[in-house]
Amino acid sequence: xxxxxxxxxxxxxxxxxxxxxxxxxxxxxxxxxxxxxxxxxxxxxxxxxxxxxxxxxxxxxxxxxxxxxxxxxxxxxxxxxxxxxxxxxxxxxxxxxxxxxxxxxxxxxxxxxxxxxxxxxxxxxxxxxxxxxxxxxxxxxxxxxxxxxxxxxxxxxxxxxxxxxxxxxxxxxxxxxxxxxxxxxxxxxxxxxxxxxxxxxxxxxxxxxxxxxxxxxxxxxxxxxxxxxxxxxxxxxxxxxxxxxxxxxxxxx
Amino acid sequence: xxxxxxxxxxxxxxxxxxxxxxxxxxxxxxxxxxxxxxxxxxxxxxxxxxxxxxxxxxxxxxxxxxxxxxxxxxxxxxxxxxxxxxxxxxxxxxxxxxxxxxxxxxxxxxxxxxxxxxxxxxxxxxxxxxxxxxxxxxxxxxxxxxxxxxxxxxxxxxxxxxxxxxxxxxxxxxxxxxxxxxxxxxxxxxxxxxxxxxxxxxxxxxxxxxxxxxxxxxxxxxxxxxxxxxxxxxxxxxxxxxxxxxxxxxxxxxxxxxxxxxxxxxxxxxxxxxxxxxxxxxxxxxxxxxxxxxxxxxxxxxxxxxxxxxxxxxxxxxxxxxxxxxxxxxxxxxxxxxxxxxxxxxxxxxxxxxxxxxxxxxxxxxxxxxxxxxxxxxxxxxxxxxxxxxxxxxxxxxxxxxxxxxxxxxxxxxxxxxxxxxxxxxxxxxxx
Numbered sequence: 246x247x248x249x250x251x252x253x254x255x256x257x258x259x260x261x262x263x264x265x266x267x268x269x270x271x272x273x274x275x276x277x278x279x280x281x282x283x284x285x286x287x288x289x290x291x292x293x294x295x296x297x298x299x300x301x302x303x304x305x306x307x308x309x310x311x312x313x314x315x316x317x318x319x320x321x322x323x324x325x326x327x328x329x330x331x332x333x334x335x336x337x338x339x340x341x342x343x344x345x346x347x348x349x350x351x352x353x354x355x356x357x358x359x360x361x362x363x364x365x366x367x368x369x370x371x372x373x374x375x376x377x378x379x380x381x382x383x384x385x386x387x388x389x390x391x392x393x394x395x396x397x398x399x400x401x402x403x404x405x406x407x408x409x410x411x412x413x414x415x416x417x418x419x420x421x422x423x424x425x426x427x428x429x430x431x432x433x434x435x436x437x438x439x440x441x442x443x444x445x446x447x448x449x450x451x452x453x454x455x456x457x458x459x460x461x462x463x464x465x466x467x468x469x470x471x472x473x474x475x476x477x478x479x480x481x482x483x484x485x486x487x488x489x490x491x492x493x494x495x496x497x498x
Numbered sequence: 499x500x501x502x503x504x505x506x507x508x509x510x511x512x513x514x515x516x517x518x519x520x521x522x523x524x525x526x527x528x529x530x531x532x533x534x535x536x537x538x539x540x541x542x543x544x545x546x547x548x549x550x551x552x553x554x555x556x557x558x559x560x561x562x563x564x565x566x567x568x569x570x571x572x573x574x575x576x577x578x579x580x581x582x583x584x585x586x587x588x589x590x591x592x593x594x595x596x597x598x599x600x601x602x603x604x605x606x607x608x609x610x611x612x613x614x615x616x617x618x619x620x621x622x623x624x625x626x627x628x629x630x631x632x633x634x635x636x637x638x639x640x641x642x643x644x645x646x647x648x649x650x651x652x653x654x655x656x657x658x659x660x661x662x663x664x665x666x667x668x669x670x671x672x673x674x675x676x677x678x679x680x681x682x683x684x685x686x687x688x689x690x691x692x693x694x695x696x697x698x699x700x701x702x703x704x705x706x707x708x709x710x711x712x713x714x715x716x717x718x719x720x721x722x723x724x725x726x727x728x729x730x731x732x733x734x735x736x737x738x739x740x741x742x743x744x745x746x747x748x749x750x751x752x753x754x755x756x757x758x759x760x761x762x763x764x765x766x767x768x769x770x771x772x773x774x775x776x777x778x779x780x781x782x783x784x785x786x787x788x789x790x791x792x793x794x795x796x797x798x799x800x801x802x803x804x805x806x807x808x809x810x811x812x813x814x815x816x817x818x819x820x821x822x823x824x825x826x827x828x829x830x831x832x833x834x835x836x837x838x839x840x841x842x843x844x845x846x847x848x849x850x851x852x853x854x855x856x857x858x859x860x861x862x863x864x865x866x867x868x869x870x871x872x873x874x875x876x877x878x879x880x881x882x883x884x885x886x887x888x889x890x891x892x893x894x895x896x897x898x899x900x901x902x903x904x905x906x907x908x909x910x911x912x913x914x915x916x917x918x919x920x921x922x923x924x925x926x927x928x929x930x
Contacts, residue, residue: 258550260926261525262575262668268623269667271654275646278636289623290634291522291915308550338572339552341561350556360761363550383575383668442671446679450568452669480561484569 250299250396253285254329255319257305257312258339258366262383263330264288264304270386280397297322300396302329302379306336308366320373325396328368328375331382331454335488336366338382343367343488344497367488377402380435382452382485388437405436406457409449412440421448428468430481433459433491451484455491465495512536514903516911521918523624523634525576526925530914532899540899545892545918547765549929555878563589563847563873564675570865571669573882574927576619578669579612579660580858581865581882581927583734588865589675591749592852593873598841601677602734607832608663608673609733609856610825614656615667616859617780617818617825620922621708622649625815628916629711645707648700652822655697659690659829676843684838691833694826701826702798705819709802713812714913716898720809720890721770722782723862725855731783731790731824733857739786741807744770748855751864757881765928767889768881775889778861779921780817781808792827795820811894814920847873858883860922884928887921 254264268289270277277283284294301323307313320326331337342350343365351358369375379392388404395402405411409431413420421427421443430451431443437453455461465478473481475497482495516532529546554573561569567585571578583605590597597605622645623635632638639646657667662682664670672679723744725736738754739745746754757766769775785807788796799806799820804813853866861883868877898917902910 256527258552260572260575260578262572262578265575266668268619269653269657271650271657274650275639275643278639283636286634287520287522287527288525289523290636291627292633293522308552312550338569339554339557341569342553342557345553345556350553353556353559354551354553356759357761360759361551361764363553366552382572383666441665442679445665445672447665447671447674450671477562480565484565 249280249282251284251297252281253298253301253319253323254283254288255285255301255303256288257303257316257333257369258308259305259330259332259337261288261304263332264302266383266386267302267389270390273390277393281393295322298324300325300327302327303333303369304329306332306339306366306368307372308339308364309362310364311362313372316369316373325376326373327392328370328378330379330384331452331485333369334378334380334454335368335486337485340366340488341483344483379404380437380453385437385439407436408432408456408459409434409436409438409440409443409453412436412438413443416440416444418443422467426471428471428473428481430464433461433464451481451486454486455489459491461492461495514907514910516899516907516914518911518915521915523627523919524923524925525574526923526929528923528925530895530918532895532914534899534903538900538903540896543892543896544762545888545895547763547888547925547929549764549925551764551929554930555880558875558878561875563593563869563875566867566875567673567675570880573880573930574924575668576616576924577612577858577860577927579608579664580856580863582670582673583609584854584856584863584865586673586675587734587854587856588852588867589869590852591854592850592867592869593675593845593848594850595676595845597676600837600839600841603832603836604663604678604681605673606734607829608660608670610829611656611659611663613733613859614822614825615653615660616656617822618649618653618656620859621704621815621818622646622653624922625916625919626711628912628919629713629815648703652697652700652704655693658693662686662690676845677841681838681840687833687836687838691830694830694833697826698794698823701819701823704822705798705802705816708816708819709804711815713810713815714898714902714916715810716812716901717809718811718894718897720893721774721776722785722807723776723778723886724783724786725857725862726787727790729790731787731828735856738855738862740770740776741782741785742773748853748864751853751855751866752879755881757885763888765885765888765925768886769889775893776886777811777890778883778886779814780821780859781811781814782861783857784817784820791820792824794827795824798823811917812920814922847871860884860924861886880930882924882927882930884921884923884925887923888928891918891921891923
């Protein structure tokens with residue numbers, strides 16, 4: 246058998262929920278240890294190697310000058326770099342603050358803002374080349390396993406590009422948008438959650454980010470017809486992926 | 499990057515510098531820097547939280563009441579349930595919504611499941627490797643596969659319960675203002691009940707394990723704070739009480755607890771006004787609410803040979819294990835009284851101020867919101883457990899490090915790290 250791939254897990258600005266999902270693979274956690282050498286994982290290990298890595302899973306967005314430097318260093322030492330979750334892809338929920346003047350956001354929290362060095366909250370792809378993205382806030386465990394398997398086999402992972410609607414149909418869910426007139430983000434949101442929320446009585450809020458080539462303005466029009474005002478619509482698109490080019494117009498200026 | 503985890507400089511009778519520039523086995527990014535002069539005087543001591551802040555309190559302004567639980571969940575991947583449930587209750591307090599008994603029970607079951615997950619993570623994955631002489635649970639798996647498997651199994655139980663009630667373990671989706679979008683079926687909950695019964699043995703073994711691992715003999719009497727209620731072991735609701743006589747309603751929190759900024763930390767430091775730093779977490783909970791623990795949990799505590807109230811912060815691990823026994827008992831108790839009936843809810847937006855304090859796995863968590871008449875957030879104030887503890891951790895290390903200066907520098911460093919890990923800091927939370 247070939248040498249085990251060396252894997253590293255990093256956290257930038259975020260909540261650690263993505264790497265926790267990796268740790269939540271309890272049933273196969275011990276198998277993973279047989280298949281990969283986990284060389285760097287600060288949340289789990291005290292001895293971490295800073296040699297080169299085959300795969301780096303990067304959780305969190307970039308929001309300080311230090312982080313810009315760090316992600317560039319990691320890129321240099323990594324063969325296959327994964328943006329692990331929505332924060333790393335496009336800033337996710339913390340990116341909502343990008344619409345507030347930075348000084349205003351800072352002075353609401355800190356009396357002395359001179360020690361705070363935050364920039365806009367952006368995905369890692371703004372600064373380095375990314376080889377794969379794993380969508381979701383958090384990514385679904387099955388998709389994490391799919392990505393790891395594909396990495397082992399050196400093939401392309403089967404990750405979804407279609408909308409949540411397809412998964413709703415596969416589960417025979419009643420359409421919340423057309424039947425119940427609820428403002429569901431499913432038609433523009435990437436699948437991968439197995440239509441989690443619409444299957445348990447809740448509209449999709451969009452936590453897997455935009456699907457491939459979504460028609461956001463058409464959905465915004467439908468929301469207007471349902472009675473949502475412009476502020477409501479902005480709030481919906483300015484949430485998990487407001488910075489993405491797909492949602493940027495509906496997320497507002 | 500490029501910097502080593504631990505930098506050590508030591509020659510006998512020279513000054514001692516502890517520089518842990520990226521603390522391992524904690525959530526988030528923090529550091530510990532201590533300089534001690536030749537004559538044993540502490541020149542500098544900083545528990546330096548450099549996690550970039552995300553400014554939740556700023557961007558929550560302008561968001562709608564029904565999104566607050568969803569947004570604040572993202573403060574933390576380890577304790578999203580605590581943030582959701584605290585946000586929901588604060589919003590409900592602001593809008594005078596009273597959730598049903600079933601909703602309150604399901605929420606408590608959900609909160610407890612998150613405690614099981616998080617406390618097992620802390621005990622087995624983040625701290626046990628120190629206590630057993632390994633660098634990580636991964637390294638431990640070779641020699642102690644049975645213990646590692648037990649940890650994985652217990653953690654999975656907690657996760658599976660959150661999955662069942664909340665839809666998923668990290669950032670659950672079903673708990674909303676006034677109730678739940680869907681509730682589990684009888685069949686599903688019965689299966690969980692069986693697993694809980696079977697897990698009791700593992701919980702007792704966990705207490706046994708943490709009663710027998712050697713911890714540093716270090717006592718520092720400081721104020722311990724937790725919510726408390728005479729009728730049950732308080733997790734989601736109670737008065738905020740302390741070992742020094744604090745006894746307040748959650749609405750009065752800001753009259754008694756203040757925060758100040760320190761230049762080297764993105765987490766603010768908390769203290770009781772005109773008093774001192776304080777500790778929150780499993781140890782303060784067990785100290786303050788011992789009487790409300792289940793009888794098996796009390797017995798397990800007594801069998802451990804450790805007396806409560808206890809002021810050794812390293813006893814926090816044992817407190818988590820004792821809570822694990824209680825958590826399983828209370829989960830079964832709740833399941834047995836759940837009617838599991840579909841309920842309707844009606845929400846009317848109204849303006850107002852609402853606050854809530856719950857016990858997150860790591861300790862007391864405060865949220866408050868000002869809402870306008872359309873349910874739009876006008877102001878938010880959030881204080882996570884690690885923001886409560888940060889100042890107290892420094893004070894602990896300040897006294898602790900002096901007692902271990904005869905040890906080699908790498909041992910001093912490790913023991914200081916272990917003290918921080920006993921608090922199970924959730925650093926992303928603290929710098930929300």
